[in-house]
Amino acid sequence: MDKKILVSLILLILIYFIFIKKHKISTFGFGNTTNKIAVIIHVGNIKIFKKIIQDYPKFFDNDAIDLYISCNNKNDCDILQELFPDDEVFQYENRGMDIGPFLLTIKHLIKINANYDYYIKIHTKSDAIWRNLMIKPIYDNLDYFLNYKSKGIKMYGCYEYTYDGQFDMNYVPVMDIIRRNYPEYTDKFLEYCSRRNTYGLKCKKSPYFVAGTIFAFNKGYFDLFKKIVDLNHEYMILETGYIVNDAKNPRKTHAWEYFFGYLVYLNNENITTL
DSSP states (O other), X not given: OOHHHHHHHHHHHHHIIIIIHHHTOOGGGOSOOXXXXXXXXXXXXXXXXXXXXXXXXXXXXXXXXXXXXXXXXHHHHHHHHHHOTTSEEEEOOSBSTTHHHHHHHHHHHHHTTOOOSEEEEEXXXXXXXXXXXXXXXXXXXXXHHHHOOOOSOOEEEOGGGEEOOOOGGGHHHHHHHHHHHOGGGHHHHHHHEEEEXXXXXXXXXXXXXXXXXOEEEEHHHHHXXXXXXXXXXXXXXXXXXXXXXXXXXXXXXXXXXXXXXXXXXXXXXXXXXX
């Protein structure tokens, strides 16, 4: 190799490591690129939300992060709009707890052709220990979400509340979601659940779901929501007010909690635990 060419290559490498790497410049494909993130937040309790702002400030002071905040009453919405005048605030009926507002916010994001690298779903879960165990791992990995691309269909949840449990009691509403919106997955779901006896169905262990529905996901996962036929209908058939899931009264709202994780499995992936 010509000495001049060799010297030029060495100089280019030195410039890269000394200047570009040091300053994290992404020009010409070098270094890390900053991603765009949508944080989708449902505020059922304004006091808890103010505590979340205090405990996790980086969600709220980064130009690469856009907030989409929902609440259930005008007073809370006025407070939220004052706190975040440059972000979008929605007032929704108290239907489906945090799930209903999430589905309608997803509808809005699809309508505006949102194109984020990652989406983070948060809500004001009243149990402080549970809430913080779920939010903190996502928060601690915020630099990853801001700087690294992901391929395929990815969902991220905290290790402590990502379960491989069974969802027999919600089999019917989960099956209904699939039949309405993802009929191509029907056979795979039927194979997953088999008859136990004359009293009902026994499903195998779920390939993971995030109990508490605080999680993150990438663009590939977001695109799966575009297959949902009618997000307004999915919202309107959810239960109103605060609800508890139990075997005698399985809830449509809680069926989505299982389905969010099951959707990853249906696309041959597993939830990434943090």
